[in-house]
Amino acid sequence: MEQIEIQSSESISGTILVGECGVNLEPYRDIFVVVDKALEGKVTLGGEGGVLSSLNARGVKYVEASEKTKTMETVLEICSWLLEKGADRDALVLAVGGGITTDMAGFAASIYKRGVRFAFVPTTLLAQVDAAIGGKNGVNFEKYKNMLGVIRQPVFTLVCPSLLRTLPFRDFLSGAAEMLKTFVIEGLEHYERAANLLGIFREEVDSGRPFREVLEENVVELTALIAAAARVKAGVVSRDCNEGGERRKLNLGHTFAHAVETLCRRREDGASLNLSGCASGIDCMFTHGEAVSIGMLLAARLAQRVAQTTQRAFQRDFASRLEQDLKAVGLPVECPFALGDMAEAMSRDKKAQEGIVHFVLPFGIGDVDMVDMTVDQAISLLS
Helix, strand or coil: CEEEEEECCCCEEEEEEECCCCEECCCCCEEEEEEEHHHCCCCCCCCCCCCEECCCEEEEEEECCCCCCCCHHHHHHHHHHHHHCCCCCCEEEEEEECHHHHHHHHHHHHHHHHCCEEEEEECCHHHHHHHCCCCEEEEEECCEEEEEEEECCCCEEEECHHHHHHCCHHHHHHHHHHHHHHHHHHCHHHHHHHHHHHHHHHHHHHCCCCHHHHHHHHHHHHHHHHHHHHHHHHHHHHHCCCCCCHHHHHHCCHHHHHHHHHHHHHHHCCCCCCCCCCCCCHHHCCCHHHHHHHHHHHHHHHHHHHHHHHCCCCCCCHHHHHHHHHHHHCCCCCCCCCHHHHHHHHHCCCCEECCEEEEEEEEECCEEEEEEECHHHHHHHHC
C-alpha cells in the first residue's frame, strides 16, 4: 500500500493510503460512520471481507448524497445525529462514499464541537483522485456550488480502487475527467497513460463487457494512475494549503463547469429561465465530471484565444487533441448553454474578486497558468 503525506507549514496534516484496503482502527475509540445511502448493502465496512479492520462503530448514519441534498440542512442533520449518539471531542467521523458524502461529513466534523477528527473512504473515482483529497469540505448554497465550507485535512484517506466496482460506468467516467484534468496540469507521461487506459475502458464497456470485469483486468494500472493523481494533488496542496496561489490550478475547467451545474440545477428545480441553449431539461443533467470535461475544453479554447492576442506560447493542436481524448473516453465536450447565459453564475465563482475572475487556463499539457479577466472579456474572446 502506497502512503502519501499532505504537509502543512506546521506539520503533517493528513495521510493518503492507496491500495487494497486494511486500515487498523483500533487506536480510535469512538467511531461514527457516515455512509452514502446508495451504498447500503453494497459495501462491507468491518469484519471479514470489510474495507476496514477493527471497526467498532458507535453508530452508522446513511445520508442521501446528491447535489440537491449537499446543503447545510444535511450537515446540521449529521451534527444532530452526532450529538444524539454522544460523540465527544475524541470522536472520529468516518465518511464512506463519493465526494458529496466526504464533503458533507468533513464539514460537519469540522464544525461539530469546534472540530473533531474525521477520515475518508472514497468509493468513487472522482473522490479518489480529487474530491476526498486536499481538505476542502463544504456544501452548496443558494443554488451556487460549494459556497460554504472550510479547509481542514482528514486524519487519513483510504483509497481502495476495488471499491469502484460499486459504480455505474457513467459515474466512473465522471472521475476520469478529474483524473485527466490532474494530468493536464502535471505533464505528458501520465496524461497519455490515463487517456489510453480510460479509452480502453470505454471501448470494452461499449462492446458489451461488464464494467466490473474490465475493472478487475485493469486494476493494477488504474491503481498506479490513481496514486499518481493523488501525489500530484497532495504536492500542490502541501505547497499551497489555503489556495493562495498554485492550488488554484486544480480548479482547471471548474469556473465554466460550476456555471453549467448551477444552470442545470435551476432548470431541474423548475426555475423560469430564459436560456438560449438546452431546450430539454434532460439534456442538461450532467455529473460533476461531465461538467468539468466541458469546462476544460472551454478553458483550452479560451487559452488559445489569449495566446493569439498576447503572443503567449500555446501547444500546437492542444485544444483539438483534448477534445478528441475526452470524446474517446466517453465524456461530453459541447456546452449546453450559450456563454452569455452562464455569465452571472461565472461572476459569482469563488475565484472572483472585485469583478475579476482568476481563470485557470491550459496552454498545453503541463503548461497551466492563471489569467485574470472579467467574465465579459472571457465571453468576448470565446465568441
